[in-house]
Amino acid sequence: MKFKKENSAGYLVNHMARLFAKELQHCIAPLGIVVGQFPILLELWLKDGVSQKDLLSKIDVEQATLANTLSRMERDGLIMRTKNPADARAQLIWLTDKARALRDDAYDCAQNVNTQALRVLDESEQVQFVEYMRRVIGGMQDC
């Protein structure tokens, strides 16, 4: 009848996620971006001029979450939207120069947070840890 949170994967995962987010937040705040925008920027740095739907397929959040985050990014001058000539419902999403310029610094932040966070594990443990997470996520997605 006991339940120890220190042994509960769910509890630990939640706690760890908040610690990661806090660290990343700290590092990217000076760049003028926030954590929820990060995955979107990662995709747009690879390729912009895409529809919201295209973006959605590459990002693991719900459509409504993406739409809201995009609104804030537009407000903050990180993206611009143009008409999609092929479909009047959709728009094309473009990075601004400002957002483009942040890329390398942002990459560095993410790398540093990961490195710092995983420094308590040795090289092979780190690989295993990431591998475990990928497997767990994979298993949870096809339910």
Add this chain to the structure above:
Amino acid sequence: MKFKKENSAGYLVNHMARLFAKELQHCIAPLGIVVGQFPILLELWLKDGVSQKDLLSKIDVEQATLANTLSRMERDGLIMRTKNPADARAQLIWLTDKARALRDDAYDCAQNVNTQALRVLDESEQVQFVEYMRRVIGGMQDC
């Protein structure tokens, strides 16, 4: 100059945490509770009649987050607050009978979610995974 989210611990941790929360949410919704209340209930099931400060020391969220969640729990009839005779600033937090009755079902939910989520790992991998998380969290807390 590349940054792959599939290899980024931070990205995976965040994604995994949302999947866990979604699963737990699903399971406990019929009980009339929500995920943010879970850690608080876990502590109160062990011992209630405590101050907010006592609770805070056992729960890994900020004070403001706890205060807000407690308000919603009071609204939802899960807790009651009484005056603390020893200190007029503080209050004592008590579970209602309704909340007390949910305990075993809630434990089951949490156990089931953990079991399901980790089923892709074998016994020893599960132990390692949890151990890794504890170490990472430990390392991130004393920064």
Add this chain to the structure above:
DNA sequence: TACGCTTGTATAGCAAGCTATGCAATATTA
């Protein structure tokens, strides 16, 4: 072509997290 289904996006409304700040009650100290 007109009707209805599907698709792309937006909006409403909520929970849960954060930082920053306010404020009254207690404690400390000059």
Add this chain to the structure above:
DNA sequence: TAATATTGCATAGCTTGCTATACAAGCGTA
């Protein structure tokens, strides 16, 4: 004891996430 500092909690205001719903534009089909 009066002034000041600390403590316990609440509130404001924001982001990020969710579900549910709305709605216009496009598509398919009778």
